[in-house]
Amino acid sequence: MSRTLLITGATGTVSSALLEALRHSELEPRALVRDEAKAEQFEARGIRAVVGDLDDARSLPAAFEGVQDLWLLTPNSPRAPENNMNAVWAARRAGVERVVRLSAVGAAHDAPTRSGRLHALSDRETERSGMYWTILRPHWFMQNLLNEAGDIAAEGAFSLNMGQERLGMIDVRDIAEFAARVLTTEPDRHHGKTYTPTGPRSLSFTEVAEQLGRTLGREIRYVPTTDEVERKTLLDIGVPEWMTEMLIEYGQAYATGWGDFTTNDFQNVVGHQPRGFADFAQDHVDSFAPAHR
Structure with a gap:
């Protein structure tokens, strides 16, 4: 039924x-x-x-x-x-x-x-x-980088207030596959469980920029920025103040290494490895490429 x-x-x-x-x-x-x-x-x-x-x-x-x-x-x-x-x-x-x-x-x-x-x-x-x-x-979404796609396409660079620490970022499509696996099994199978799905490896944004560069065939740079600059950028594009401060807090936490971890939850529940960042970059290459490409 x-x-x-x-x-x-x-x-x-x-x-x-x-x-x-x-x-x-x-x-x-x-x-x-x-x-x-x-x-x-x-x-x-x-x-x-x-x-x-x-x-x-x-x-x-x-x-x-x-x-x-x-x-x-x-x-x-x-x-x-x-x-x-x-x-x-x-x-x-x-x-x-x-x-x-x-x-x-x-x-x-x-x-x-x-x-x-x-x-x-x-x-x-x-x-x-x-x-x-x-x-x-779930860990930080790879798709969050699509918010930086305009700068990456136009300037070959992006900035965040997350320092040089690594994050075990995950593709949203893998979060969806994970949730679908849970929802299509018997209700008691995953009852009482709290999972933290992550990507396969922890990456710094410098490594993210390097991978984007390899995918796009041109240099991409990550330029860490300050909380003050990030706050002004977010407010200037219309992000509400409460949301802006929330994002600043995440950046501050990640800059301390708070997000530098991965888990085996995805592999254990879904049965295969989650996507790596190279897969995400290739699948979204048009979003990061200059408009005249």
Whole structure:
């Protein structure tokens, strides 16, 4: 018998990749969208879309009706624990059996970032929800580098406030494949587990730049920048202040070596190695190449 999976954050990077990873599975995905206009893109692909807003608990009961599995992804904001609470409460009342929650790398009550501390609250709530639960705390997304693609294409360089330390960064497509593997097994198989999927090796951004250079056939440079410069850059392009400060905190943490680790979680759950950065660079070569290429 097929199971219905409600996917939150359905228009975002990770959930979009998850929908692709589940395309040939027996699960029946249902995309949660905040407004009717966004539903059309899912309906055109044969995916049922339902309207609901994690900010508004009253909008959720109908969306959760008949759902067995929940993919729970909340936006990064001060309201993230409230969003998680609303989803978990709606799931419990609807009789949802399993929740697979996307948390954040290093989530803990004493994490060096506001995001990590907020996610720790929601992780704890999920663990006590009474449902089968699995929590994913993936490392830094390789796809975050697409935010630097314009500078890389135009100037052959990019800057971050992350110093010269290494990170066990992971491709979002591998996070999606990992989540899909968990969601397509029996609910008790991964119950009570917290995983930290990473890439195959830890890399510095200087090594990232060198690999991009090899892929693009030209020199690419990484230029570490200060917190002050990074803050101004983010604010100038319209990133909200709360989000800007969150990103600055992550940069400060990574600059101390906080992210210099990998795990075997992906290999152990999925059964093969995750993508390396060279694969990511090759697959996104057009994004980093000059427009006249």
